[in-house]
Amino acid sequence: MKATQKDFARGLPRSAAQANIFFFCGPDEAGASAAAAKVIEALPEAGERVDIAGADLKRDPAMLGDEARTESLFGDKRHILARVTGDEAHDALKALIETSEAGAGDAAPVLVVATSATNKSRTAKLLEKRPDALVAMFYPPDLMSVAASVRTMADAAGLRLGGDLAERIARASGLDVRLAQSEVTKLALYCDADPQSPKQANADDYAAIGAATEEDGFQPVVNAVMGGELNRLSSEIHRMRELGLNPVGLLLALERRATQLAQITAKLGPRGNFESLSKGEKAQLGIFWKDERDIRNQLGRWHWRKLDRLIPRLVALHRNLLSNSQTAELLLAQDLAEIARFATKR
Secondary structure, X not given: OEEOHHHHHHOOOHHHHHOOEEEEEOOOHHHHHHHHHHHHHHOOOOOEEEEEEXXXXXXXXXXXXXXXXXXXXXXXXXXXXXXXXXXXXXXXXXXXXXXXXXXXXXXXXXXEEEEOOXXXXXXXXXXXOOOOEEEEEOOOXXXXXXXHXXXXXXXXXXXXXXXXXXXHHHHHOOOOXXXXXXXXXXXXXXXXXXXXXXXEOOHHHHHHOOOOOOOOOOHHHHHHHHOOOHHHHHHXXXXXXXXXXXXXXXXXXXXXXXXXXXHHHHHHOOOOOHHHOOHHHHHHOOOOHHHHHHHHHHHHHOXXXXXXXXXXXXXXXXXXXXXXXXXXXXXXXXXXXXXHHHHHOO
């Protein structure tokens, strides 16, 4: 079965209730991860979550079936969340399906978030016609669609938001629906709102919870790293620590820029010129006027081969930060320095 990004923006597609295997792909990893979170939240008995890396599935395809059919330590239900790159999960999912059809028994729900994969990939083709599987592709969102998602989140939390405030939260979250959800949750707690007792929130309330904007928070660090500006990097890392910027949030901003550069590179082709892009094309690619100079500079430093190496590394770093929250800031700072040095190489 197939679903669209709009289906998940409105809630959870009806087809999700029939599926036991979910494949979320496309250039918007944040949207794919948010969809996976919605599915998990809606599971009748989500139970224990088992995280599996794509490299592990590629090395041992039988691992997925073993984990999906193993009871948790306390006999509870479980679900599998795999974060993979491209078609790393293909052979594992094929083996899971084949063993199920051979009578190996029921398997726990399996959710795959696939970076650098599309709905034309081998894995998507394997699953899209199956009644027990759901495939959805997620594209980078625009401001209006994320603002609409923010209003939906706010309604569910018992918050009444004006359009301007919803757009402000969307911008401050860097158009990342996961960070936007975090901001809405904090704002609802501050306003003591819930669905049974809705509250109106305003700009002063949002300012009071201390949300840092993309402009004064993440973006200067991202530009220093992706632009190979080693002379600025140490001061930006120091500022990151002083402001207490969230390491995962900063990494997500870096992932978005890397994905954006990959999309622009694909659009331009091997002989394309950034200056040839029309205003409409720039808007579709999420290029705002204030970012043009930085993006132009970064395109000169990151050709498609370097981006192909960078994006999987960022995904691996993301997993590392999530599993090592106590040392996340140090781990991120070390990788930022290495990525910036890599950006200086031609």
